[in-house]
Structure formats: C-alpha cells, structure tokens
Amino acid sequence: MNIDLTEDQRLLLDSIKAFVEQEFMPHEDAVDKAANVDDDLTEQIKKRAIEMGFYAANLPESVGGGGLNHVERTILEREFGKVTHALHEIAARPTELLMACQSDQIETYLKPSVTGERAECFGLTEPGAGSDVMGMQTRARQDGDDWIITGQKHFISSAVNPDFAIVFAATGVEQTPRGERKQVTSFLVDVGTKGFEMVRGPQPVSQRAYRNFELYFDDCRVPASQILGEPGTGLDLANQWLRAGRIWVAAGCCGKLERLLELSTEWAATRQQFGQPIGKFQGTSFKLADMATELLASDLLTFHAARGADADNMRPDDVAMAKLYASEALGRGADNAVQIFGGMGLMEALPIERLWRDARLERIWEGTSEIQRHIISRTLLREHGA
Numbered sequence: 001m002n003i004d005l006t007e008d009q010r011l012l013l014d015s016i017k018a019f020v021e022q023e024f025m026p027h028e029d030a031v032d033k034a035a036n037v038d039d040d041l042t043e044q045i046k047k048r049a050i051e052m053g054f055y056a057a058n059l060p061e062s063v064g065g066g067g068l069n070h071v072e073r074t075i076l077e078r079e080f081g082k083v084t085h086a087l088h089e090i091a092a093r094p095t096e097l098l099m100a101c102q103s104d105q106i107e108t109y110l111k112p113s114v115t116g117e118r119a120e121c122f123g124l125t126e127p128g129a130g131s132d133v134m135g136m137q138t139r140a141r142q143d144g145d146d147w148i149i150t151g152q153k154h155f156i157s158s159a160v161n162p163d164f165a166i167v168f169a170a171t172g173v174e175q176t177p178r179g180e181r182k183q184v185t186s187f188l189v190d191v192g193t194k195g196f197e198m199v200r201g202p203q204p205v206s207q208r209a210y211r212n213f214e215l216y217f218d219d220c221r222v223p224a225s226q227i228l229g230e231p232g233t234g235l236d237l238a239n240q241w242l243r244a245g246r247i248w249v250a251a252g253c254c255g256k257l258e259r260l261l262e263l264s265t266e267w268a269a270t271r272q273q274f275g276q277p278i279g280k281f282q283g284t285s286f287k288l289a290d291m292a293t294e295l296l297a298s299d300l301l302t303f304h305a306a307r308g309a310d311a312d313n314m315r316p317d318d319v320a321m322a323k324l325y326a327s328e329a330l331g332r333g334a335d336n337a338v339q340i341f342g343g344m345g346l347m348e349a350l351p352i353e354r355l356w357r358d359a360r361l362e363r364i365w366e367g368t369s370e371i372q373r374h375i376i377s378r379t380l381l382r383e384h385g386a
C-alpha cells in the first residue's frame, strides 16, 4: 500500500494481513464453490477473530469493542476486502447503529453483539424501495404499548444466520420545508417473533457464499421497548452512525484491486507468448499501469475520507467520491485482469473470475454509482443555490 502510515498503523496492517492469509484465504475457493460456509469453519473464524481482537473491532472500547478509529478501520477493511464477505464478515463489525441501544437493549442486543453471542442484520431495502429509501412500504402502527409491523424487506445480507433484525418502518408523516416526508422508525426484532419470517433469498453471482435473506412482517407485534432510538428518528440515526459506511466499501475495493494488480503483474511477467512475457506488449503493460494509477487514486480518496472522519470534518461528497471512484476503478481493474489472464481468467482454477464476479456488487450496494454521483453533484449545485 502506497499510503503514509504510522509505525503503529503498519504493525496493525501486518497483523491483519497475516490473519487474512491464515484464516480466510485458504477457504475462499471452497466456500465460493459450495456457496456456503459451514458451521465448523464459522466457529473457527469467530473464535480466532475474538482471540486476535478483530471481532467488533469497530465498536468503542467502552462497550468492549476494539476501538479502531476511521483510518485504522480503513486499513482493516482494505485487507479484509481482499476476500469474500462470507468469510471476513464472520469476524464481525456489528453495525454502529447498536450504539443507540438504551436501558435493557444494551444487555440484550449491544453487548451480545460485541461478544459474538448474537448477530444482527440490517433491514432497510425493499423490493419497491432500493435507492429510493423513502419509497418504503413497510409500516408500523402503534397499538397501546406495542407496535405492529407489516411489510417486506429483501437483499438483507449476513455472513451468518442473524438472531435479530434492525428493521426500518414508516410510522408517520411529517411536514418539512420541502413538503411531506415519511417518518421512519427503527425496531429491534428477534428472529422467532410471531409474525416475523426470515427466509433465504435468491443466490447472487457476486459473493456467492454470503447469505441473502428476505424478511416478512405480517402484523408482527413488538413492544415499544424494541424501538432503537426515538420514534421517527430511524433514518437520522442511520445517517448519524453509518455515514462512514461507504468508506469501508471503498477500502475493500482498494484491497481487491491491489490483489488483482499483484496477480496480473506476476502473470504478465511470466506468461510467454511470441517468445516473450506478455507484459512486454504495451497492450498488456498499459493495463497494469492504469490499474496501479487508479489504485493509488482510490487509496488517496479513501484515506482522505477516513482522515476527515477522524478529524470530524468528513463531507458527504468526500465519502461518495471515494466509494464511486474505488468501486469503478475496481470494475475496470477486474476486467483488465481477466483480459491479461486471457482464457485462464475465466477458469475456476484461478481466483480471477471470482474476484471479477465479486467486484461487480461494489457499484451497487451501499448506494449505487449513480446515487454517489447524485450526492457529489448535489453538493456542487447547492453551493450555487440550486
């Protein structure tokens, strides 16, 4: 990585790198082919992650987490991002949204998530509401001291079977200077609650072993004590705690691009055609040059956003630019890697085709490339009153 790091950050990077090589990489091919991570391997990774202090490394030390700052977490996500989410998300970084837990929620949801006894999923997206979050149809109405949730979520992902879901539901409407806006409330809903059904969704081609769930709520009754934060503040809470989330996607893209560049460079230097290494042909070597240049640009944008977040002055467009550029650079780099490997790039015998498939998702989740461009251009235009 061509980024200035302190001595402590270098040591952290070395220990994460070793963990990824020992605990994840030996299994990535098999779990992708099986489209599953079995229970024994899941337990083994979880145990090792807890021993090494990587489990819940993102949450503050005050609640038992690892207390990584944004730059340190970027270093972690960059290395973890070299392998499938199905493996590295077992060494979980529970959603920071759980820091909004209050009173009994702390013992029931936050603390067991830090120790690995319980796992959550994040239920926002719906079949009719992806980029347009406010198009959400899932609703909750108050009935005495309870709330009754009705609706459906899809594309809800997790490395393990979740024990509870953080579910976003419309609970009313408020007037804003720009007109009516849905009020959204987040609920903690345990798997097994009457009226809540969780089933496996379709198999994605990216991140094949990563689990994808559909959540169904049919008059699912939960007590008011299951509200996370205050009623009507669900999306504000998500914005408050998850605003750096796109940095982690960008960091993972940098890691994957670095891996593809290393593999492609080695191949171009050793694969012979016409009596010389294919790297001697500019059609190949210029692809490597483009990948290296775009990797550094992606890293600079990503660490710029992370350093801004640590200094508490991260701008929404900083994060959007990092996520946009790194995920698109990865897309171009993965395609170049397949081209450099030729037919072998498409064979399951090598990791290239898997990295190429996995890379495709990065331009879609955590806000598509178009939504990132929207955020960046909106910031520009607002400065001119538009």
Ligand SMILES: Cc1cc2nc3c(=O)[nH]c(=O)nc-3n(C[C@H](O)[C@H](O)[C@H](O)COP(=O)(O)OP(=O)(O)OC[C@H]3O[C@@H](n4cnc5c(N)ncnc54)[C@H](O)[C@@H]3O)c2cc1C
Binding pocket: 122, 123, 124, 125, 129, 130, 131, 132, 154, 155, 156, 157, 158, 204, 207, 212, 361, 364, 365, 366, 367, 368, 369, 370, 371, 374
């Ligand atoms: C494997 C996987 C795991 C996921 N995990 C989770 C999860 O755990 N929890 C969760 O809540 N969600 C999750 N998601 C959902 C993910 O965040 C959404 O897929 C993403 O936000 C895009 O929504 P969509 O797929 O409905 O696409 P759509 O919103 O339907 O978009 C389709 C196309 O239209 C474009 N488009 C839409 N609106 C605009 C606009 N205003 N301007 C320009 N272009 C536009 C998009 O950019 C895109 O190209 C996951 C998705 C996948 C595929």
